[in-house]
Amino acid sequence: MRQRTTAGAKLKKGEFTKNIKRLVLFMRPYYPAIIISLIFTAASTVISIFAPQILSDLVNVITASFIPPVSPVDMGELGRFAVILIVFYVCNALCTYVSGFIMTTVSQKMSKGLRTEISEKITRVPLKYCDAHPYGDTLSRVTNDVDTIGNSMQQAVTMVIQSVFLFAGVLIAMFVSCWQLALTVLLIVPFMAVLLLVIMKFSQPQFRKQQDELAVLNGKVEENYSGQLVIKAFNAEKRTGADFERSNARLKKATFLSQALSGIMQPAMTFISYFAYAAVCVVAGVMISDPASGVTFGTLSAFLVYVNLFQSPLSQIAQAANVLQSAAAAGGRVFDFLEEEELSDETGKEYKLTDGVRGEVEFRHVRFGYDDSRVIIPDFSAKVRPGWKVAIVGPTGAGKTTMVNLLMRFYEVNGGDILIDGVSVKDMPRAEVHDLFGMVLQDTWMFEGTLRDNIVYSKQATEEELKKACDAAGITHYIATQPGGLDHYVENGDEISGGQKQLITIARAMIENAPMLILDEATSNVDTRTEELIQTAMDNLTRGRTSFVIAHRLSTIKNADLILVMSDGNIVEQGTHEELIAKNGFYAGLYNSQFAGE
Numbered sequence: 001m002r003q004r005t006t007a008g009a010k011l012k013k014g015e016f017t018k019n020i021k022r023l024v025l026f027m028r029p030y031y032p033a034i035i036i037s038l039i040f041t042a043a044s045t046v047i048s049i050f051a052p053q054i055l056s057d058l059v060n061v062i063t064a065s066f067i068p069p070v071s072p073v074d075m076g077e078l079g080r081f082a083v084i085l086i087v088f089y090v091c092n093a094l095c096t097y098v099s100g101f102i103m104t105t106v107s108q109k110m111s112k113g114l115r116t117e118i119s120e121k122i123t124r125v126p127l128k129y130c131d132a133h134p135y136g137d138t139l140s141r142v143t144n145d146v147d148t149i150g151n152s153m154q155q156a157v158t159m160v161i162q163s164v165f166l167f168a169g170v171l172i173a174m175f176v177s178c179w180q181l182a183l184t185v186l187l188i189v190p191f192m193a194v195l196l197l198v199i200m201k202f203s204q205p206q207f208r209k210q211q212d213e214l215a216v217l218n219g220k221v222e223e224n225y226s227g228q229l230v231i232k233a234f235n236a237e238k239r240t241g242a243d244f245e246r247s248n249a250r251l252k253k254a255t256f257l258s259q260a261l262s263g264i265m266q267p268a269m270t271f272i273s274y275f276a277y278a279a280v281c282v283v284a285g286v287m288i289s290d291p292a293s294g295v296t297f298g299t300l301s302a303f304l305v306y307v308n309l310f311q312s313p314l315s316q317i318a319q320a321a322n323v324l325q326s327a328a329a330a331g332g333r334v335f336d337f338l339e340e341e342e343l344s345d346e347t348g349k350e351y352k353l354t355d356g357v358r359g360e361v362e363f364r365h366v367r368f369g370y371d372d373s374r375v376i377i378p379d380f381s382a383k384v385r386p387g388w389k390v391a392i393v394g395p396t397g398a399g400k401t402t403m404v405n406l407l408m409r410f411y412e413v414n415g416g417d418i419l420i421d422g423v424s425v426k427d428m429p430r431a432e433v434h435d436l437f438g439m440v441l442q443d444t445w446m447f448e449g450t451l452r453d454n455i456v457y458s459k460q461a462t463e464e465e466l467k468k469a470c471d472a473a474g475i476t477h478y479i480a481t482q483p484g485g486l487d488h489y490v491e492n493g494d495e496i497s498g499g500q501k502q503l504i505t506i507a508r509a510m511i512e513n514a515p516m517l518i519l520d521e522a523t524s525n526v527d528t529r530t531e532e533l534i535q536t537a538m539d540n541l542t543r544g545r546t547s548f549v550i551a552h553r554l555s556t557i558k559n560a561d562l563i564l565v566m567s568d569g570n571i572v573e574q575g576t577h578e579e580l581i582a583k584n585g586f587y588a589g590l591y592n593s594q595f596a597g598e
Contacts, residue, residue: 015208015328015332016200016204016324016325016328018332019327019328019329019331019332019335020324020327020328020331022331022332022335023149023153023327023328023331026110026113026114027106027110027153029113030106030109030110033102033105033106034102034103034106034157036102037098037099037102037103037106037157037158038099038161040095040096040098040099040102041095041096041099041158041161041162041165042161042165043091043095044092044095044096044099044162045162045165045166045169046165046169047088047089047091047092047095048092048166048169048309049166049169049170049173049309050088051085051088051089051092051305052173052301052302052305052306052309053173053302054081054084054085054088055085055301055302055305056177056298056299056301056302057081057298058078058081058082058085059297059298059301059302060296060297060298061077061078061081062078063296063297063298099158100158103154103157103158104154106153106154107150107151107153107154108150110149110150110153111146111147111149111150114146114149114150114334115142115146117338118141118142118146118334118337118338119142121337121338121340121342122138124342124343125340125341125342125343126341126342126343126411127405127410127411128370128411129340129341131370134215134216134219134222134223135219135222136215136216136217136218136219136220136221136222136223137215137216137218137219138337139218139219139222140211140214140215140218140219140333141215141333141334141337143218144211144214144215144218144330145211145215145330145331145333145334146330146334148211148326148327148329148330149327149330149331149334152323152324152326152327152330153327155320155323156320156323156324156327159316159317159319159320159323160316160317160320160324162313162316163313163316163317163320164313166309166313166316167310167313170306170309170310170313171186171310173306174303174306174310177299177302177303177306178287178294178295178299178303180283180287181280181283181284181287181295181299181303184276184279184280184283185276185279185280185306185307185310187276187279188272188273188275188276191272192269192272195265195268195269195272196265196269196317196321199261199262199264199265199321200321200325202261203257203258203261203262203322203325204325204328204329206254206257206258206261207258207262207325207326207328207329208328208329208332209254209258210251210254210255210258210329211326211329211330211333212254212333213247213250213251213254213255214251215333216247216250216251217244217247217248217251220243220244220247221244224240224244258325262321262322262325263322265319265321265322266319273307273310276307276310277304277307280300280303280304280307281300281304284299284300284303288300343430346429346430349427349428349429350429351428351429351432352423352427352428352432353420353421353423353428353432353436357420357421357436357515357516358386358421359384359386359387359388359420359421359515359516359545359546360383360384360385360386360419360420360421360422360546361383361384361407361418361419361420361516361546362382362383362384362418362419362422363380363381363382363383363403363416363418364381364416364417364418364419365379365380365381365415365416365417366379366380366381366403366406366413366415366416366417366418367379367380367413367414367415367416368402368406368411368413368414368415369414375414375569376399376402376569377399377402377403377406377569377570378569378570379416379570380399380403380416380569380570380571381416381571382564382571382574384546384548384562385546385561386546387544387545387546387561388546388547388561388562389542389547389549389557389559389560389561389562390546390547390548390549390560390561390562390563390564391549391550391551391557391560391562391563391564392404392548392549392550392551392563392564392566393550393551393552393554393557393563393564393565393566393587393590394565394566394567394590395567395590398566398567398568398569399566399568399569400550400566401520401550402569403566404518404520404548404550406418407425407437407518407548408433408434408437408439408518409425409428409430409433409434412426420433420436435514436514436515436516437514437516437517437518438509438510438512438513438514438516438517438518439509439517439518439519439520440502440505440506440508440509440517440518440519440520441505441520442520444498444501444502444504444505445505446490446496446501446504448490448491449489449490450484450486450487450488450489450490451479451482451485451486451487451488451490451504452466452486452487454490454504454508455469455470455486455504455507455508455511456508456511457508457511457512459511459512459513461511465511466486466511468510469507469510469511470507472507472510472541473503473504473506473507473510474503475500475503475504475506475507478500478503506538509541510541514545515545515546516545516546516547516548517541517542517545517546517547517548518547518548518550519538519547519548519549519550519551520550535556539559553594554590554591554594555594557577558577559577560576560577561576562574562575562576563575563576563577563580563587565580565586565587565590567586572585572586573585573586573587
């Protein structure tokens with residue numbers, strides 16, 4: 001069982017800054033669009049700053065009529081200021097919309113780019129990464145984390161830039177209007193800054209933990225969904241339900257702590273800003289009573305708007321900090337994956353076996369371990385002649401499948417070498433090695449699409465070739481019973497039996513028509529009668545091709561040209577079936593015990 005990790009509990013110092021820098025660098029292609037968006041944001045901010053001055057003039061026009069001697073309100077002047085104010089706010093709305101539209105486009109393109117990079121990265125990471133990480137964790141990075149980044153950056157970039165422009169502009173406008181009242185408002189800034197830093201320090205680890213726990217929960221959902229048959233068969237609903245609830249509770253706790261801590265920012269800053277309102281009213285009241293100060297009711301009206309505008313960027317910065325924390329946490333997980341170790345670069349490496357493949361394979365003192373403490377194969381040597389059918393048998397954990405994985409270069413050997421027609425697989429591009437083999441695995445795999453798509457897969461095949469492959473695999477009758485035949489659409493393969501899936505994958509290998517074959521317990525999911533049919537088809541398929549057959553049913557490999565008997569990563573015996581039975585050794589013991597059990 002993989003160990004559950006929660007990196008949020010061990011957040012490294014400076015990770016927030018590091019992850020934000022990563023995101024900023026990734027957004028480099030979108031800088032021109034972002035700059036255009038920022039220009040509209042700046043225009044909207046400038047309009048917001050000048051609007052209170054128009055409001056001040058409008059209020060002064062109204063209040064002037066009440067100053068002795070009382071006179072009627074100048075409706076022409078009042079109408080002119082009202083129209084200007086309306087035009088200002090309409091332009092403000094348009095600029096805000098255009099800026100938001102551009103940033104939405106940028107965020108969606110950015111999300112698409114991240115998903116594309118993750119998808120391409122999956123093809124470049126070695127299998128050992130897949131062995132060490134749950135499927136749900138990687139799935140969560142592609143979906144939840146990328147969505148979080150896209151939505152967060154869309155909001156945060158606009159909010160931060162708008163807040164900076166608005167903060168600077170309002171500050172200048174306040175000092176131009178009345179420097180005494182401006183200084184009064186500035187008294188709240190230190191309190192807000194300290195509050196922002198303290199809350200971020202405690203909430204950021206919880207945001208990272210929230211993303212990690214969400215990945216764990218996604219893994220549980222995927223595991224429970226794909227394993228429903230086993231869960232029901234063993235009446236394990238309560239156990240899996242309880243396990244899910246524990247993960248759900250951890251996610252709830254992490255989400256609650258992150259949102260509760262970050263949620264303090266907005267109300268706390270609003271509370272502090274109320275003191276600014278009160279202070280401005282008191283100071284302005286004193287100054288209005290002194291005509292020499294030049295402060296009027298219009299000045300006070302404008303300043304109350306400025307206080308609200310001044311509080312707005314600070315609140316937006318607090319909100320942006322929350323959003324950026326989510327983006328940083330999700331971005332850390334995405335970029336950690338994108339920076340994972342990759343398969344070695346093979347750019348420029350040319351195909352070696354361009355003059356045809358004979359199918360001679362040699363394992364020369366192969367040594368392999370998944371890590372230094374787990375050596376699976378200490379010293380493996382064997383030579384296979386072209387056209388041989390080689391059976392690899394042995395108890396569970398003997399290293400049979402590992403040998404095939406090394407042969408296909410799914411893993412790299414730690415020592416020794418594997419040669420095909422005298423050429424080291426290390427010198428061949430992986431694509432060439434993969435092209436040399438057709439594979440039928442014990443774990444069948446089908447994707448969404450028609451039966452035809454699943455059989456042909458990545459190759460081109462004529463109808464005649466397809467028919468021959470289906471006949472040879474014994475799948476023709478099954479296909480004929482399906483609505484649409486080969487064009488029958490398969491949603492996820494769950495409605496197809498395990499045996500039929502195995503037959504479809506065998507037909508897929510026949511279409512591949514590779515010069516060599518790997519059959520990993522290819523008949524494990526079919527009945528005895530079907531096994532006999534498949535065995536005949538396999539004999540025809542393997543004729544003239546070097547083939548490696550991993551089998552637990554020893555009756556299926558009696559006609560093998562060479563049987564390699566493995567135990568603890570070593571070949572303990574080798575020879576034909578008759579030779580090994582005559583030796584009465586390890587293989588004979590396996591063979592006799594199997595038939596005794598039957």
